[in-house]
Amino acid sequence: MRIFEERSAAQKRLMVMSAAGIYGGAAFVGLLEDALPGGPRFSLLPGLVALVFVVFLLALGTRLPVALLAALGPIGVALIGYALATTDGPGDAAVLYMWPALWVTVFFGRTGSILVVAWIGVVHGVALASLPADQGNLDRWLDVIVSVSVVAAVVDFLSESNRKLVAQLAAEARVDQLTGTLNRRGFHERMGVELDRAQRDGTPLGVASFDIDHFKRVNDEFGHEVGDRVLAHLGDVLRSETRATDVVARTGGEEFVVLLPGRSGDETSVFVERIRARFANATGLPPVTVSAGVSSAVAPEDGGLLLAESDAALYAAKRAGRDRTVVHGREALATR
Numbered sequence: 001m002r003i004f005e006e007r008s009a010a011q012k013r014l015m016v017m018s019a020a021g022i023y024g025g026a027a028f029v030g031l032l033e034d035a036l037p038g039g040p041r042f043s044l045l046p047g048l049v050a051l052v053f054v055v056f057l058l059a060l061g062t063r064l065p066v067a068l069l070a071a072l073g074p075i076g077v078a079l080i081g082y083a084l085a086t087t088d089g090p091g092d093a094a095v096l097y098m099w100p101a102l103w104v105t106v107f108f109g110r111t112g113s114i115l116v117v118a119w120i121g122v123v124h125g126v127a128l129a130s131l132p133a134d135q136g137n138l139d140r141w142l143d144v145i146v147s148v149s150v151v152a153a154v155v156d157f158l159s160e161s162n163r164k165l166v167a168q169l170a171a172e173a174r175v176d177q178l179t180g181t182l183n184r185r186g187f188h189e190r191m192g193v194e195l196d197r198a199q200r201d202g203t204p205l206g207v208a209s210f211d212i213d214h215f216k217r218v219n220d221e222f223g224h225e226v227g228d229r230v231l232a233h234l235g236d237v238l239r240s241e242t243r244a245t246d247v248v249a250r251t252g253g254e255e256f257v258v259l260l261p262g263r264s265g266d267e268t269s270v271f272v273e274r275i276r277a278r279f280a281n282a283t284g285l286p287p288v289t290v291s292a293g294v295s296s297a298v299a300p301e302d303g304g305l306l307l308a309e310s311d312a313a314l315y316a317a318k319r320a321g322r323d324r325t326v327v328h329g330r331e332a333l334a335t336r
Contacts, residue, residue, distance in 0.1 A: 003111050004067045012069070015107050016061030019072045020054050022099045026076070027051040029096075030083065042093075043086040046079040073104035073116050081123035085130040094124065094144045101148045105155045113152045121145050176250040178228055179235025187249035187257060191303050194247060194261050199299045206260035206268030206296040207310040210234070210275070213289045213322040215254040222286055230288055237278045241271070257307070265296035265327050272325050289323040 007015070030047025053072075061069070080096045087093065097120050105113040124144050128137070174186030182190065198205040212218075212234065219227040231254065238248045238258060247259035260268050272292045279290050293314030300306050309328040317326040 003108050004065075004070060006066055009062070012062050012066070015066075015069055016057050016064075018103060019069070020057040020061065022076065022103055023050040023053045023057070023072075026079070026096060026099070027054065042083055042088065045086075046083040049079060050076075070104075070108060070112070073100040073108075073112070074119050076100035076103075077116065077120050077123050081127040084124070085127040094140070097124065097144060097148050098151055101152050102155055105152045106159055109159070110156050113156050117145070117149050117152055120148055176235075179232055179250050179256075180239060181235050181256065182247065182249035184249065184251045187247060187251060187259075190247045190249075191259060191307075194259050195300060195303045198261065199301065202299045203262050204264050204296050204298045205300055205306065206263035206265065206271075206294065207306050208258045208260065208268055208272045208275075209293045209307075209310040209314040210238075210256040210258075210272075211291050211314055211318065212254040213291055213318075215288075218286060218288060226286065230282075230285055233282050233285060234279055234290065237275055241275055241278065257310070260296075263296065265294055268294045268296055269325060269327055276323075276325065291317040291322045292325040293317055293328065294325060295328040 027047045027050035030042075030044065030050070034042070034044055034047070053075075057072075077097060077100050080093060080100075083093050083096075101113070101116050101120065104116040121141075125141055128135075128141055174182055174189065176183045194205060197203075212230065215227065215230070218230055231250070234256060235248075235250065238256060242248055242258060242260075245261050249257050251257050258271075260271060263271065272294055276290050276292060280288070282288075291314060293310045293312065293316065295306050295309035295313060297306055313326040313328040317324050320326065
């Protein structure tokens with residue numbers, strides 16, 4: 001992930017609101033401790049600055065570029081270091097370094113985590129150096145840096161694991177688990193990409209629609225387990241006969257669609273006949289055939305129309321007796 005790449009509106013809002021919450025919490029702690037009797041005295045400036053940041057973020061935060069929002073972490077670290085340096089007597093404000101470290105790690109990943117921990121090391125070192133000799137020492141610096149580093153590393157690991165899990169779930173949501181092909185949602189997402197490419201390059205886009213003949217009869221006579229094997233077999237054939245650029249999807253119970261970038265209607269028809277031959281020659285399965293419809297257009301503007309033409313050709317194949325291919329606008333091809 002590029003550290004300063006733009007984020008969605010929802011992500012930016014989450015960044016802004018969480019940062020406002022952290023700054024607001026810091027301001028609340030500072031002002032509350034100043035109001036309570038006892039304890040060391042310290043400057044109110046960091047708390048007041050934090051309060052100004054809260055108002056600013058709530059008013060304009062979502063309009064800021066990500067690069068400026070990223071500065072909220074280092075600025076927060078600097079304010080905490082200033083508070084430590086101006087505290088009269090020992091204090092425990094160093095624990096607040098955890099807040100910007102967590103925020104930066106969550107939103108800017110490992111690179112952000114490394115940079116913010118390094119910045120904390122510099123700021124905390126300067127803050128301790130400004131304290132009397134009996135208060136600023138290497139042990140205090142090491143305690144903070146090691147603690148912040150461990151927390152940042154754990155959060156980075158969990159965040160990365162979460163991102164991978166979300167990506168895996170998103171991918172699975174677009175894949176038909178039985179056949180290993182895309183589902184309807186995944187198909188339409190990819191179709192938009194292929195339409196844009198065909199329009200940009202002025203190339204043809206072929207569409208082949210498949211429907212297993214008398215599939216209900218297969219389920220009724222041989223059982224749903226055999227029916228699932230028939231579906232999986234067609235998925236295997238389609239995936240093995242397509243290129244990496246082709247798009248294979250199961251769009252219904254026994255209905256499949258294949259997008260073939262760069263292929264004309266004739267080339268798509270050759271592909272379809274090869275699929276039908278391989279599918280019908282399966283071993284260990286009941287004899288089943290498949291009907292198909294083909295359409296193709298150069299730089300098509302309407303993907304829905306292309307699919308509708310392919311579906312219409314498929315229905316024409318089924319009306320003509322099944323076990324055949326129909327190319328949109330032509331007579332049915334002879335059965336094998």
